[in-house]
Amino acid sequence: xxxxxxxxxxxxxxxxxxxxxxxxxxxxxxxxxxxxxxxxxxxxxxxxxxxxxxxxxxxxxxxxxxxxxxxxxxxxxxxxxxxxxxxxxxxxxxxxxx
Amino acid sequence: xxxxxxxxxxxxxxxxxxxxxxxxxxxxxxxxxxxxxxxxxxxxxxxxxxxxxxxxxxxxxxxxxxxxxxxxxxxxxxxxxxxxxxxxxxxxxxxxxxxxxxxxxxxxxxxxxxxxxxxxxxxxxxxxxxxxxxxxxxxxxxxxxxxxxxxxxxxxxxxxxxxxxxxxxxxxxxxxxxxxxxxxxxxxxxxxxxxxxxxxxxxxxxxxxxxxxxxxxxxxxxxxxxxxxxxxxxxxxxxxxxxxxxxxxxxxxxxxxxxxxxxxxxxxxxxxxxxxxxxxxxxxxxxxxxxxxxxxxxxxxxxxxxxxxxxxxxxxxxxxxxxxxxxxxxxxxxxxxxxxxxxxxxxxxxxxxxxxxxxxxxxxxxxxxxxxxxxxxxxxxxxxxxxxxxxxxxxxxxxxxxxxxxxxxxxxxxxxxxxxxxxxxxxxx
Numbered sequence: 001x002x003x004x005x006x007x008x009x010x011x012x013x014x015x016x017x018x019x020x021x022x023x024x025x026x027x028x029x030x031x032x033x034x035x036x037x038x039x040x041x042x043x044x045x046x047x048x049x050x051x052x053x054x055x056x057x058x059x060x061x062x063x064x065x066x067x068x069x070x071x072x073x074x075x076x077x078x079x080x081x082x083x084x085x086x087x088x089x090x091x092x093x094x095x096x097x098x
Numbered sequence: 099x100x101x102x103x104x105x106x107x108x109x110x111x112x113x114x115x116x117x118x119x120x121x122x123x124x125x126x127x128x129x130x131x132x133x134x135x136x137x138x139x140x141x142x143x144x145x146x147x148x149x150x151x152x153x154x155x156x157x158x159x160x161x162x163x164x165x166x167x168x169x170x171x172x173x174x175x176x177x178x179x180x181x182x183x184x185x186x187x188x189x190x191x192x193x194x195x196x197x198x199x200x201x202x203x204x205x206x207x208x209x210x211x212x213x214x215x216x217x218x219x220x221x222x223x224x225x226x227x228x229x230x231x232x233x234x235x236x237x238x239x240x241x242x243x244x245x246x247x248x249x250x251x252x253x254x255x256x257x258x259x260x261x262x263x264x265x266x267x268x269x270x271x272x273x274x275x276x277x278x279x280x281x282x283x284x285x286x287x288x289x290x291x292x293x294x295x296x297x298x299x300x301x302x303x304x305x306x307x308x309x310x311x312x313x314x315x316x317x318x319x320x321x322x323x324x325x326x327x328x329x330x331x332x333x334x335x336x337x338x339x340x341x342x343x344x345x346x347x348x349x350x351x352x353x354x355x356x357x358x359x360x361x362x363x364x365x366x367x368x369x370x371x372x373x374x375x376x377x378x379x380x381x382x383x384x385x386x387x388x389x390x391x392x393x394x395x396x397x398x399x400x401x402x403x404x405x406x407x408x409x410x411x412x413x414x415x416x417x418x419x420x421x422x423x424x425x426x427x428x429x430x431x432x433x434x435x436x437x438x439x440x441x442x443x444x445x446x447x448x449x450x451x452x453x454x455x456x457x458x459x460x461x462x463x464x465x466x467x468x469x470x471x472x473x474x475x476x477x478x479x480x481x482x483x484x485x486x487x488x489x490x491x492x493x494x495x496x497x498x499x500x501x502x503x504x505x506x507x508x509x510x511x512x513x514x515x516x517x518x519x520x521x522x523x524x525x526x527x
Contacts, residue, residue, distance in 0.1 A: 001365035004285075005354065008347050011283070011371035018134070040274075040340035046281045046347060046373035066139060067373040068259035069279045069336055069346075072272050077340050086132055086261065089243070090224035094138045097284040097327065097370045098203030 008048050012063050020091040024061040025084070026070075032081035033057045040073035041082060057081070066093050102128045104426065105240055105249040106219075107227045107262065109136035109211045110203075111412045112396025113255030115154060115419035117214035117221070123427055127219040128249070129211070130242060132226040137207025140257070141374035143280040143333055144409045145305050145322060146206075149196035150417040150451070155213075163209050165200040165324035166303030170296070173407070174358065176311035176319075180480035181358045189302065200303055200322045200329065201412070202284075227256070230266045230392070236436075237266075237391035251426055251435045252392045255419070258375045260385065260398040268392075269385050274337035276383055278317055278376045281346045282331030285366035289326045295362060296323050307406065310476030311356045312349050315342060316469065319353045321362055330354065330363055333376055346373070376411070379403045380463055381456045387447065388440040393422045401452070404466070405459040405525050414452055421446035465524040470509060470517060478504045 006014075026049070033039070034055065041050035047063040050070065066087070074082040086092075104120050106113045109131035117129045133139045145168050151158060174183040188195060215221050231239035231246055239248035254262055258277075263269035289300065296304040303323035312319065317334035332346070332353050339346060353359060377383065379402035387394055395401070396415035403410040425443035429435050447453060465471065478501070485500045495503075505514060 003354065003360045003364050004366065004368055005351065006368055006371075011347065011368065014368060014371055038340060043340045043343055043345055044279065044336055046279060046345075048345075065371075065373040067141075067279060068375045069277075069373070071259070072277050072375070073274050073336050073340055075271065077274050077337065084259075084261075086226045089132055089226040090134050092139070093372075094134065095141060095204050095370065095372055098137055098141050098207070098372065 012047055015065075016094045016096055017062065018091050018094060019062045020087055023088065024059060025087040025092070026059050026061045026064065027083040027085075028057050028059055029081045029083075030056060032079045036079035036081060038078055040077040041070050044069050044073045064092065100247070102126045102247065102249045103430070104128070104251050104253060105130065105247060106253040106255055107240065108255040108257060108398075109214075109221060109223070110140050110207055110255060110257055110396060110415065111210060112398075112415035112419045113253065114207070114210040114214045115416045116253050116255065116395060116423050117219035118210075118217045119154070119420060119423040120426060121214060121218035123423070125426075125430070127214075128247065129214060129219055129221045130225050130227050130240065131211070131221065131223045134224045135208055136211035136221070136223065137204045140203040140207055141280070141282060141372045142201055142203050142329070142412065143282060143320065143331060143374060143376060144411050145198045146201050147196065147198045147408065147410055147413045150413045152196065154416055154420045159197070161209075163205040165202060166298070167197045167199055167301055168305045168322075169197070169302040170298060170304040172304060172306045174306060174308040175476045175479055176308055176356050176358065177476040177480040179357050180484060181356070182480050182483055198305075200305070200324050202324055202327075227262065230262050232266060235390060237389065250391070251429070251440070253422060254392060254394045254398050255396050255415075256398050258377060258397040260394075263385070263394065263398070268389060272377070274340070275335065276378045278333045278335050278378065279339065279346055279373060280331055280333040280376050281350050281373045282329055282371070283350070283368045284370040284372070285328045285330055285363050286326065286369045287328060287366040291365070292323050292326065292328070298323065307409075308353070308359070310472060311353055312472060313342070313344050313352045314469075314473050315339060315344055315349050316467070316472055317349070319359070321359070327369065328363060328366060330359070336375075377402050378463060378466075379456065380460060381453060382460075387444045388425070388437060390437045391435050393425065393440055393443050395419045395422050403452070403455055403459070405455075405462045406466075407525070417450060417452060418447065421450065459525060461520070462524040465520050468517060468520060470513065474508050478508060
């Protein structure tokens with residue numbers, strides 16, 4: 001018997017989502033992000049939604065666990081580049097245990 | 099256009115309790131929930147304490163889908179591969195001791211929402227409220243997509259993110275030093291394995307609170323036994339994560355790698371990974387509770403409590419919903435839902451044990467800010483005890499002498515005295 005350890009993507013793969021294919025519920029202002037030195041979003045998100053690809057912040061919104069951490073970290077530890085909204089009704093994460 | 103006496107945003111413990119109480123009192127109530135079913139967006143990082151809940155929802159213990167009654171509490175300090183624990187057990191139910199329970203929100207919340215519906219509240223799910231509908235500085239309803247719905251009073255029970263109030267400019271900012279992130283795994287294990295491993299019966303269980311082994315990040319870990327799963331996670335301060343450039347799942351991995359945690363989770367399959375923000379509680383951080391045409395209940399008002407021994411959120415949510423419902427009924431009698439009438443809600447909360455507990459344990463919060471608690475003391479405490487439990491070939495000194503050696507180069511005398519004072523002010527004296 002061993003302890004099961006999964007990497008982040010495998011963990012996210014366990015979760016159930018109804019993905020809104022057309023609309024992201026997360027908006028980033030790239031100009032603000034360009035001027036942000038700390039970029040706390042890259043660190044704090046438990047789902048690794050924010051990735052720095054070359055110089056741009058790329059948002060994998062479909063993995064979002066809807067915890068709200070990024071908004072708080074960005075507003076006061078970053079450069080207010082993130083606007084997080086609730087996904088449209090019925091979309092997003094669907095916890096089966098919670 | 100259909101008009102309601104009360105519109106409630108969110109069908110969590112706060113929203114559904116308010117809906118139940120107000121519908122029962124004869125008001126027309128609409129509860130709007132953004133999940134496809136109630137509970138789908140909700141995550142618990144705590145246990146449900148029954149004392150306050152039982153006053154408001156009598157017999158909930160027999161009817162609600164609860165996981166296990168928590169009869170065993172363990173407070174554990176973790177260092178590298180050592181641990182020190184304080185275990186408390188009470189396996190005999192008595193009239194004066196209120197049990198607490200592990201719960202899974204995807205089961206508990208739909209049950210509570212169905213109770214509200216049975217009492218006559220209308221529940222709509224899969225609908226996101228986009229904004230509060232305001233007129234002359236007063237909340238008069240909600241906006242959800244193209245629909246505007248009007249109500250005498252709107253109850254905001256949308257949970258920790260509290261987006262509606264932020265957007266309407268009706269709440270202060272939330273700062274990363276005051277909010278933690280909880281990340282949790284649900285780990286599946288057969289019931290018998292849980293009962294053997296945690297030494298409990300088919301209906302009872304254990305709650306672990308663990309300090310240390312979190313990569314120096316301020317926070318702690320938890321393990322709760324559910325019926326056939328474990329809830330295993332860490333709660334870490336958001337500011338501490340980005341200042342230390344540490345990702346939350348790295349802290350969870352570190353926590354799970356401790357031999358004690360490993361042994362407790364062995365052989366279990368991870369079946370869900372979840373995350374939720376947790377506010378630091380306390381009245382100095384309490385959000386605005388009411389205004390013209392609205393009240394704020396549960397986590398949206400940052401109604402949480404933590405004195406290390408007990409982390410309370412769900413029972414405060416239910417108690418705040420009851421206080422707010424009483425205020426709304428008294429406002430209805432007066433025929434006005436202005437800020438002045440709804441202030442009764444804050445008065446009721448101030449008279450409750452919630453405020454008194456916040457006041458009594460207000461110094462515990464500064465203790466939770468103390469980095470030495472996470473970085474230095476776990477090693478010092480475990481190594482000091484090891485010297486007593488594991489004699490070597492050298493003479494064994496008395497406890498104080500070992501402690502003095504352990505403290506050397508780690509914590510100064512002045513800091514130690516300050517920390518003892520802080521711990522004592524936190525929850526002893």
